[in-house]
Amino acid sequence: MGNKIKQPSIPLELMPKPFGPVPSVRQLSWHRLEFYGFLHFTVNTFSDKEWGYGDESPEVFAPTAFDADQIAEVAASGGMAGLILTCKHHDGFCLWPSKYTGHSVKNSPWKNGKGDIVREISDACRRHGLKFGTYLSPWDRNHPEYGRHAYLEYFRKQLHELTTEYGELFEVWFDGANGGDGYYGGTRESRHIDRKNYYDWKNTWEIVRRNQPGASMFSDAGPDVRWVGNEDGIAGDPCWSTLTKNNLYPGFGGDVKTDFAVAEMVKAWASDQEMLNMGDRKGDAWLPAECDVSIRPGWFYHQTEDQKVRSPENLLDLYFRSVGRGASFLLNLPPDRRGLIHENDVRSLNGFKKRINEIFGTNLAAGARIAASNIRGNNSAFSPEKLLDGDGSTFWATDDSMTKADVVLEFPEAVTFNVVSLREYLPLGQRIDQFAIDVDKDGQWQEYARCRAVGSRRLVRGAKTSTRKIRLRILEGAACPVLSELGIHFDSAH
Ligand code: FUL
Numbered sequence: 366m367g368n369k370i371k372q373p374s375i376p377l378e379l380m381p382k383p384f385g386p387v388p389s390v391r392q393l394s395w396h397r398l399e400f401y402g403f404l405h406f407t408v409n410t411f412s413d414k415e416w417g418y419g420d421e422s423p424e425v426f427a428p429t430a431f432d433a434d435q436i437a438e439v440a441a442s443g444g445m446a447g448l449i450l451t452c453k454h455h456d457g458f459c460l461w462p463s464k465y466t467g468h469s470v471k472n473s474p475w476k477n478g479k480g481d482i483v484r485e486i487s488d489a490c491r492r493h494g495l496k497f498g499t500y501l502s503p504w505d506r507n508h509p510e511y512g513r514h515a516y517l518e519y520f521r522k523q524l525h526e527l528t529t530e531y532g533e534l535f536e537v538w539f540d541g542a543n544g545g546d547g548y549y550g551g552t553r554e555s556r557h558i559d560r561k562n563y564y565d566w567k568n569t570w571e572i573v574r575r576n577q578p579g580a581s582m583f584s585d586a587g588p589d590v591r592w593v594g595n596e597d598g599i600a601g602d603p604c605w606s607t608l609t610k611n612n613l614y615p616g617f618g619g620d621v622k623t624d625f626a627v628a629e630m631v632k633a634w635a636s637d638q639e640m641l642n643m644g645d646r647k648g649d650a651w652l653p654a655e656c657d658v659s660i661r662p663g664w665f666y667h668q669t670e671d672q673k674v675r676s677p678e679n680l681l682d683l684y685f686r687s688v689g690r691g692a693s694f695l696l697n698l699p700p701d702r703r704g705l706i707h708e709n710d711v712r713s714l715n716g717f718k719k720r721i722n723e724i725f726g727t728n729l730a731a732g733a734r735i736a737a738s739n740i741r742g743n744n745s746a747f748s749p750e751k752l753l754d755g756d757g758s759t760f761w762a763t764d765d766s767m768t769k770a771d772v773v774l775e776f777p778e779a780v781t782f783n784v785v786s787l788r789e790y791l792p793l794g795q796r797i798d799q800f801a802i803d804v805d806k807d808g809q810w811q812e813y814a815r816c817r818a819v820g821s822r823r824l825v826r827g828a829k830t831s832t833r834k835i836r837l838r839i840l841e842g843a844a845c846p847v848l849s850e851l852g853i854h855f856d857s858a859h
Contacts, residue, residue, distance in 0.1 A: 374534050381762050382647070384794040386607050386651040392589055395536070395581040396653065396791060396821045397757075398446040398496070399688045403657060404436065404486065405451050405664040408458045408529035410702055415663050417456025419506030423472035426458065431482070431704025433476065433489035439706045440495060440698065443714035444721055447535050448495030449695070450486050453529055454500075455542060457507025461531075465522050468507050487531040498536035498580070499527045503564055503615070504543045512558050517565065521572060537573050539584040541592065541616040551600055559614045560564035581654055585641065590664040591652045593745030594641030595662035597828035598658030600684040600692035603818030605644030606653040606795055624765025646818075653821065656687035659697035660710050666699040674709045677716030684721070689708035689824030716717075723856070728753070729782055730853040739763040741845070752851040760790040760849040768842040772851065774835045782835070783859055785814070785825040795820050797848075798841040804826075805834035815840075819848070826859070 388396065408421040410428075440448050445544060453459045461483035471478050483499070490497040501524055510516040528534065545553040560605035573582055581589035593600050617637070644654065660680070663671045675683075680696070687694040696716070701707045730753055740761040741747035749772050751759040763770045785802050789795060797819045803810040813835075814825045835853060839846045 370806045379742060379744060379746070381741070381765065381793055381845055381847050383792070384796045386649060387522065387794045388606070388651045388653070388791050389589070391579055391581050392651060392653065393791060394579065395590060395693070398535070398693060399822070400444075400445055400684070400694045400696070401447040401449070401496070401498075402440045402445045403449050403451075403500075403659075403664075403695050404700060405454070405659070405666075405697055406482070406700045406704075407451060407454045407460065407665070408456055409454065409528065409665040411701065413667055415665055417454065417458065417506065419455075419457050419508075420553075422719075423458065423468060423470070424474060425473055426470065426473040428700070428702060428704030431485070431700075433485035434492065435485065435705050436623045436698075436700060437489035437493040437495055439494040439714065441710050442718065442859055444718045445495065445696070446843060447498060447538055448486065448490055448673065449498035449500055449538055450483060451500045451502070452483050453502050453505070453523065454506045455502045455506050455540075457505040458500075459523070461526070463523055463526055464685060465519055465526075466508075467709055469690055482784070483527070485532055491532065497532065497534035498534050498538060499531070500538040501527055502540050502541065502542075503532060504540070504545075504547065506547030509552070511549050512556040512563075514545070517563070520564070521569060524569065524572050524713040525576065528580075534580040536590070537577065537580050537582045539582065539615050541585040543616045551592030559648055561614050566615060568694040584608065585617055586613035586615055587650070587652045589652075590655050590693075591771050592641055593654040593656045593687075596658055598656045598694065598696070599686045600654055600656055600690040601639070602686075602690055603816070604654055604692050604820075605646050605648065605818060606651055606691055606820050607648030608645050608650055608652040609648045610642070610650045610652065614616070654692040655695050656683070656684060656692050657695040657697070659699065660713065661699065661805075664697055664699065666701045666707070668701075669707055671707065674707075674713050677713055680713065680717035681720050684717070685824050685826055688822055689820065689826070691820030691822055723858070724784055724854050725786070725852070727854065728755075728852045729776075729780045729855065730774055730851055733776045733853075735777075736770040736773050737761060737763070739767045752848060757790075757849050758786065760847050762847045763845045765845050767845050768839070770839045772837045774851075774853065776833050779833050780830045780853065780855075781829060781831045782853045782855045783827055784852075784854040784856055785827075786850060786854065787823045787825075787837075787848060788850035789819045790847045790849040791821060793847045794844075796842050796844045797839055798843060800840055801838045803836040803838060804830055804832040805836075806832065826856075829855075829859070
């Protein structure tokens with residue numbers, strides 16, 4: 366579902382200047398993925414918990430029919446571009462035979478302790494054309510040294526294993542949930558950490574940068590991808606890809622160990638959530654949002670939730686509210702006790718993919734005549750036709766002074782539509798502040814929709830309308846618009 370971005374072959378002096386913070390090369394590759402999956406799988410799958418305490422015996426981990434190819438195949442045919450696996454969740458159990466602990470698949474009955482789930486999933490991803498990413502929980506409720514320096518060493522060695530032994534990773538996920546009660550080697554106590562300093566994130570991130578320079582790192586605070594501030598799969602409207610990173614660190618959003626009054630804490634928490642959800646137009650860093658959400662109420666598989674799987678229509682709605690607001694959609698598919706994606710989840714995901722194909726399979730704008738109120742330097746390299754060529758490396762741009770501009774599509778006969786898709790050319794930053802879509806009704810323009818922010822992608826979903834002319838009006842921008850796509854689509858089921 367991504368859109369390729371290559372270097373344009375336009376002389377540099379003719380190009381618009383970038384505005385504000387711009388994405389790094391690794392962030393640009395990440396933006397192209399748009400929709401990918403999460404796999405939550407561990408001892409919790411068998412103990413029926415969401416957060417394992419850390420005292421679970423490795424013997425409970427016993428999938429009866431684990432099949433990495435089924436999992437990867439389901440994800441690929443559902444339109445996902447990659448999968449991120451919980452290699453170790455908060456309970457500390459490792460899905461790979463880590464050299465540094467016995468609390469792993471090594472001591473489980475699965476494959477007589479000779480198996481490696483991380484290996485099997487990462488290999489299957491490659492066979493099915495998917496990218497692979499890891500989730501390694503910083504919080505470890507099993508480890509006796511958690512909260513002390515020895516645990517940090519252990520965590521880093523595990524991060525090293527995962528970033529060197531399983532091929533190329535597209536994303537490395539650091540959870541913000543941290544510190545609290547746990548088994549901790551049998552002490553069964555509560556341990557709090559100094560969230561800001563304990564993990565020495567700067568140097569911990571360095572391990573990933575060194576071993577996986579192409580991987581984007583996710584946490585509440587990046588450094589490459591930020592949390593969207595909720596686990597509902599919904600980005601703010603607008604959701605800017607920029608934020609000010611000052612004072613942010615992974616887990617900052619969940620700090621319950623502050624000593625100020627509860628009401629103050631709740632207020633601070635709510636404003637952090639909102640900032641993550643909407644971003645900051647004036648932010649000094651490119652830090653786009655990822656919307657993580659589960660296809661079921663829980664992150665791990667529970668049989669009692671078999672009838673509570675999200676419907677294709679619900680997934681489609683989340684797609685519009687995540688990808689359609691310039692964020693990414695990270696959908697969790699929890700393998701069940703067999704070690705397979707459950708039939709109900711498969712059905713729903715396939716239904717969603719079918720809807721996506723129906724809507725986005727045809728761009729009605731391809732049959733239109735297109736004209737713009739201004740073309741940069743009157744140079745055909747920046748003509749509005751570039752919006753329709755399906756090539757993310759080409760774009761329509763105006764002269765620098767033109768932060769307001771129009772594009773009109775004229776169809777040979779009336780078209781019926783209810784979805785509009787726009788993409789800014791990201792290497793030059795997020796430039797558009799506000800735009801409107803108008804339709805021609807008997808020779809008069811009528812406003813169909815008005816939105817703020819475009820970014821990586823903006824999907825507008827409106828009422829079913831028929832018209833011979835559609836106009837895009839850029840109403841407000843921080844710099845001249847540089848747009849790479851305009852899609853007009855019809856969702857006949859909406
Ligand atoms: C949260 C965790 O505590 C949940 O168990 C889950 O892994 C979710 C994706 O992130 O912070």
